[in-house]
Amino acid sequence: MTNPLATLPVLRRLDPAVLTAFGCIVLLLLFGAMRNPNFLSPDYLLLQLQVGSFLAMVATGMMLVILLGQIDLSVPWIITVGGMMSTAAVGWGPWGATFAIPIGVLCGLVFGLVNGIGVAYLRVPSMIFTLGINAVAQGFMVLRTGGFAPQDMATESMHDLATGRLILGIPNPVWVWIAVGAVTVFLLRRTVFGRAIYAIGNRETAAYLSGIRTQRVVLAVFGISGALAAFAGALLAGYSTKAYQGMGDPYLLPSIAAVVLGGTSILGGRGTYLGTVAGVILITLLQSILSVEQIPEAYRQLIFGAVIVAMLLLYGRGAKVAA
Amino acid sequence: MDGPSSAPLFRMEGVSKRYGGVKALTNADLTVEAGHIHGVLGENGAGKSTLMKIMAGVVQPDEGRMTLDGNPVAFGNPAAANAAGIVCIFQELSLVPELSVADNICISNPPKRFGLIDQRAQRRIAEEALARAGGEDIHPLAPIKDLPLSRRQLVEIAKALVRKPRILILDEATSALTAADVRKVFSVLKRLRQEGLALLYISHRMAEIAELADECTVFRNGRNVGTFKSGTKSDTEIVELMIGREYSHVFPPKPAPQAATGTPALEVRNLSWNNRLKDISLTARAGEIVGLGGLDGQGQRELLLALFGVLRSTTGEILIDGKKCNLNCPNDAKQGSIGMALIPEDRKTEGLMLPMSVRDNLSMASLGRLSKGGLVDRAAETKAIDEMIGLLAIKTDGTAVPVGTLSGGNQQKIVIAKWLMTKPKVILLNDPTRGIDVGTKAEIYQLLRKLADQGAAILYYSTDYDELIGCCDRVLVLYDGAVGRVLSGDEITERALVSSALNIGAGQVGTGTSSMAGAGAAG
Numbered sequence: 001m002t003n004p005l006a007t008l009p010v011l012r013r014l015d016p017a018v019l020t021a022f023g024c025i026v027l028l029l030l031f032g033a034m035r036n037p038n039f040l041s042p043d044y045l046l047l048q049l050q051v052g053s054f055l056a057m058v059a060t061g062m063m064l065v066i067l068l069g070q071i072d073l074s075v076p077w078i079i080t081v082g083g084m085m086s087t088a089a090v091g092w093g094p095w096g097a098t099f100a101i102p103i104g105v106l107c108g109l110v111f112g113l114v115n116g117i118g119v120a121y122l123r124v125p126s127m128i129f130t131l132g133i134n135a136v137a138q139g140f141m142v143l144r145t146g147g148f149a150p151q152d153m154a155t156e157s158m159h160d161l162a163t164g165r166l167i168l169g170i171p172n173p174v175w176v177w178i179a180v181g182a183v184t185v186f187l188l189r190r191t192v193f194g195r196a197i198y199a200i201g202n203r204e205t206a207a208y209l210s211g212i213r214t215q216r217v218v219l220a221v222f223g224i225s226g227a228l229a230a231f232a233g234a235l236l237a238g239y240s241t242k243a244y245q246g247m248g249d250p251y252l253l254p255s256i257a258a259v260v261l262g263g264t265s266i267l268g269g270r271g272t273y274l275g276t277v278a279g280v281i282l283i284t285l286l287q288s289i290l291s292v293e294q295i296p297e298a299y300r301q302l303i304f305g306a307v308i309v310a311m312l313l314l315y316g317r318g319a320k321v322a323a
Numbered sequence: 324m325d326g327p328s329s330a331p332l333f334r335m336e337g338v339s340k341r342y343g344g345v346k347a348l349t350n351a352d353l354t355v356e357a358g359h360i361h362g363v364l365g366e367n368g369a370g371k372s373t374l375m376k377i378m379a380g381v382v383q384p385d386e387g388r389m390t391l392d393g394n395p396v397a398f399g400n401p402a403a404a405n406a407a408g409i410v411c412i413f414q415e416l417s418l419v420p421e422l423s424v425a426d427n428i429c430i431s432n433p434p435k436r437f438g439l440i441d442q443r444a445q446r447r448i449a450e451e452a453l454a455r456a457g458g459e460d461i462h463p464l465a466p467i468k469d470l471p472l473s474r475r476q477l478v479e480i481a482k483a484l485v486r487k488p489r490i491l492i493l494d495e496a497t498s499a500l501t502a503a504d505v506r507k508v509f510s511v512l513k514r515l516r517q518e519g520l521a522l523l524y525i526s527h528r529m530a531e532i533a534e535l536a537d538e539c540t541v542f543r544n545g546r547n548v549g550t551f552k553s554g555t556k557s558d559t560e561i562v563e564l565m566i567g568r569e570y571s572h573v574f575p576p577k578p579a580p581q582a583a584t585g586t587p588a589l590e591v592r593n594l595s596w597n598n599r600l601k602d603i604s605l606t607a608r609a610g611e612i613v614g615l616g617g618l619d620g621q622g623q624r625e626l627l628l629a630l631f632g633v634l635r636s637t638t639g640e641i642l643i644d645g646k647k648c649n650l651n652c653p654n655d656a657k658q659g660s661i662g663m664a665l666i667p668e669d670r671k672t673e674g675l676m677l678p679m680s681v682r683d684n685l686s687m688a689s690l691g692r693l694s695k696g697g698l699v700d701r702a703a704e705t706k707a708i709d710e711m712i713g714l715l716a717i718k719t720d721g722t723a724v725p726v727g728t729l730s731g732g733n734q735q736k737i738v739i740a741k742w743l744m745t746k747p748k749v750i751l752l753n754d755p756t757r758g759i760d761v762g763t764k765a766e767i768y769q770l771l772r773k774l775a776d777q778g779a780a781i782l783y784y785s786t787d788y789d790e791l792i793g794c795c796d797r798v799l800v801l802y803d804g805a806v807g808r809v810l811s812g813d814e815i816t817e818r819a820l821v822s823s824a825l826n827i828g829a830g831q832v833g834t835g836t837s838s839m840a841g842a843g844a845a846g
Contacts, residue, residue, distance in 0.1 A: 192690045206676055209674070211656070
């Protein structure tokens with residue numbers, strides 16, 4: 001079966017899954033516009049991108065981990081760690097307030113590196129180990145807040161970073177996303193590190209026997225994932241002006257779904273960042289439409305889960321036909 | 324006119340198959356008679372595998388027709404072909420490593436009792452099948468992962484026999500077997516022929532075809548270029564049919580033996596590991612090809628892995644150019660000062676990332692050289708890759724295609740090229756010619772000699788005695804994890820290799836074994 005679109009050189013290079021994802025985005029936009037004419041206004045769309053950029057930070061780290069053929073289930077509470085530690089740093093005086101976000105990110109990095117050590121060096125399956133670290137992170141955060149209320153308000157600058165519109169009227173988080181995205185694309189396409197990620201995801205044995213230091217790469221990727229999740233937490237804290245327990249809970253399924261809907265193989269080794277971008281936008285729009293429709297939360301969750309499962313089924317089928 | 328009784332068991336006529344723009348099979352004919360062994364020869368990519376896949380129902384032909392007992396048949400899937408009595412043993416092993424031998428043998432149709440698998444009946448079936456396949460010594464409850472490759476192949480044959488085939492297709496079934504196992508399998512195959520089975524036997528080893536087959540068919544570029552009675556054509560004629568050109572010496576001439584002076588490029592002292600390697604000492608000089616012989620699973624693979632820094636807690640010393648070095652991982656071993664390269668045993672799982680591009684695979688081992696500050700230098704990479712593709716004459720449709728789309732021989736060339744790009748001084752090869760065609764084999768032999776002439780020290784493990792005889796300046800025969808015997812120069816003969824592999828004195832092995840271990844082609 002030849003795809004007529006495949007004759008265009010630009011489109012031929014795109015993964016069919018990425019095209020499908022963008023197609024779904026267009027459908028969702030049309031659907032939204034039919035229900036509510038304001039849906040296509042630039043303001044509303046920019047708001048979607050702004051909300052989506054928090055998910056994008058998490059999904060970027062998740063994508064790198066999934067490219068390795070692993071999974072990071074510790075993101076919910078590492079997000080919370082990022083949010084709570086960066087706001088907590090504010091309470092440590094002017095020094096802490098200045099470096100609030102880096103301190104949050106650093107804490108996430110530490111948790112991520114622990115994940116990496118567990119998966120790469122102790123050889124524990126990532127599905128188990130990161131789940132355990134998620135619980136450990138939760139324990140730490142509960143310990144910290146137990147009995148008294150620590151400083152949990154975001155600083156002015158955190159709030160600005162998450163909600164301001166410094167350049168061209170585009171929300172700051174979108175710029176952050178563009179920067180992180182550009183670095184990721186560069187990393188994946190141009191560097192030895194990026195090649196190693198794809199190689200390990202495809203065949204770890206062959207990568208190791210090629211003289212790639214596979215353990216270090218895995219360690220670094222989990223570190224990046226932890227740091228990005230914590231960064232998302234710090235941004236979220238700035239967005240909602242405070243950090244709170246469970247703030248990362250709604251991000252686990254969407255971040256994995258965004259990566260996989262974007263055409264990255266859940267088994268690792270295959271996928272593009274453009275696909276993850278498409279996946280993030282798709283998930284964000286879907287959530288937005290569901291909340292605009294004003295249906296009860298329970299039904300929203302039902303529909304959200306069902307739509308994601310249905311889409312993944314569709315993708316699985318497409319991949320089989322292509323193979 | 325042809326009544327079913329006079330029709331051959333199986334016939335295919337005018338069968339064609341194309342994958343995208345590539346014609347895998349063009350207008351192919353094949354007739355298979357019951358009670359005959361039909362040898363199928365051809366280089367990799369000649370269309371043999373496609374032919375087999377069509378017969379086994381794995382792929383559907385674009386045109387052409389097939390008849391079984393004179394009745395037209397079409398197989399939509401492997402199960403349909405199985406039901407018709409056509410069973411295939413593919414080149415790639417299809418066993419589940421975690422399951423037991425009996426589980427694997429009965430995997431497609433396990434015996435059931437009250438809806439559950441009847442373990443006792445399954446074990447009995449497995450034992451019977453193993454006995455028919457010549458693997459009586461394999462315990463049916465042993466997990467597959469604990470068996471060496473050669474035993475696994477016997478299990479694979481047993482698994483096929485359980486399906487009660489009328490036509491049994493063997494695709495490179497002996498490529499992983501040692502000479503002794505090959506002999507066993509051959510007697511099994513001959514017995515199956517007597518029982519009235521039709522066997523289709525695909526192999527690169529012409530000596531095997533000559534011994535087994537009643538008729539031979541040669542494929543080239545997706546066409547049937549000749550079917551003839553076995554023994555009516557000489558080996559040279561057959562090879563010329565296969566490659567379609569004049570065929571001369573397979574092995575390049577060896578240089579005169581040199582005096583053992585100076586520091587060897589590689590020296591190993593008292594290397595031991597986990598009771599699998601026992602006190603191994605060896606040297607390899609620059610310019611020398613040192614063979615590793617012996618039966619499969621005597622520690623050759625472990626020795627190469629230990630040298631390459633893969634195995635943990637080895638004892639003993641490894642010296643490169645006289646300097647002691649401590650190798651903890653392949654990354655240490657490939658560094659410029661050491662300059663080691665390992666061409667691993669299984670290209671599909673250890674050598675290549677099949678879905679990744681030719682380009683990515685080729686530069687994978689030498690990214691350190693081709694990058695600055697972690698950034699890949701695309702221009703340098705392209706230059707180095709083009710050089711390698713030219714040097715090894717790799718046939719590929721550009722460097723962006725996935726390696727998995729290339730033929731087996733070209734894939735193996737990529738594995739070798741990937742390591743040549745690191746400019747290695749010590750090259751370790753683990754059975755690099757397994758399952759690849761004669762033409763590519765010859766190219767690899769030439770290349771190895773050229774590399775040696777340019778100053779590389781080569782350690783070469785092969786399960787094929789002809790290669791050890793034809794290629795190596797010296798051969799270390801391993802037995803039970805230790806160096807049993809060292810043969811050099813004219814001492815490297817089939818008889819010496821076989822007898823030292825079995826750890827018995829020379830002269831006790833009859834000449835009958837010589838035809839078994841044969842491979843490649845007449846020189």
